[in-house]
Amino acid sequence: MSRGKFITFEGIDGAGKSTHISFVASLLHDLGHTVVTTREPGGTPLGEKLRELLLSENMHLETEALLMFASRREHLAQVIEPALARGDWVVCDRFTDATFAYQGGGRKLERAKLEALEAWVHPHLQPDLTLLFDVPLEVARERLARSRNLDRFEQEKADFFAATRDEYHRRAQQFPQRFRIIETIRPVAEVNALIDGLIREFARA
Numbered sequence: 001m002s003r004g005k006f007i008t009f010e011g012i013d014g015a016g017k018s019t020h021i022s023f024v025a026s027l028l029h030d031l032g033h034t035v036v037t038t039r040e041p042g043g044t045p046l047g048e049k050l051r052e053l054l055l056s057e058n059m060h061l062e063t064e065a066l067l068m069f070a071s072r073r074e075h076l077a078q079v080i081e082p083a084l085a086r087g088d089w090v091v092c093d094r095f096t097d098a099t100f101a102y103q104g105g106g107r108k109l110e111r112a113k114l115e116a117l118e119a120w121v122h123p124h125l126q127p128d129l130t131l132l133f134d135v136p137l138e139v140a141r142e143r144l145a146r147s148r149n150l151d152r153f154e155q156e157k158a159d160f161f162a163a164t165r166d167e168y169h170r171r172a173q174q175f176p177q178r179f180r181i182i183e184t185i186r187p188v189a190e191v192n193a194l195i196d197g198l199i200r201e202f203a204r205a
Helices: 017-030 045-056 061-086 096-106 111-121 137-145 158-174 188-204
Strands: 006-010 035-039 089-093 129-134 179-183
Touching: 006 017, 006 096, 017 035, 017 089, 017 129, 017 188, 035 061, 045 061, 061 089, 061 096, 061 111, 096 111, 096 158, 129 158, 129 188, 137 158, 158 179, 179 188
Parallel strands: 006 089, 006 129, 035 089, 129 179
Antiparallel strands: none
């Protein structure tokens, strides 16, 4: 049985990525694939407990990064790697690019430390396709302002999100073969049409 494909959704809070995950999962299902949708941090019972801590409790920056990768290791072992081995397609809301963006770009943790953790936790696995949902910072901030019950990341100030967004774009430049940038300032129907074309092309490759 051939290995499945691993698709990740990335973007700063307010970029609109979560709106489109179910659309992509349904499209892949219609194309004949078995699809596993999941998220980070989280994705497993242990990971969801760690997610609750990460989104609500203040902690040392290095503790935060280590917990992100601890949740990821469990997620890989229990969900992602078995699904790919079965030939399933995995659609994941955030992965390691988010840790580089948030803990590295936003929080300023040294990139070398994140690279060492990445090499330890998943040395031979990267997403096959990463959709980076992007909007101008002021649009993302306006969307967040309309939300309720913001977690501790969503409550960060504009300069944090500017640095996070910059790091996402640096990652996209570093790995152009797997990144596709989706500008979500356009109407949802237009964004869906763009994603539809990208996913169909990717599935044919």
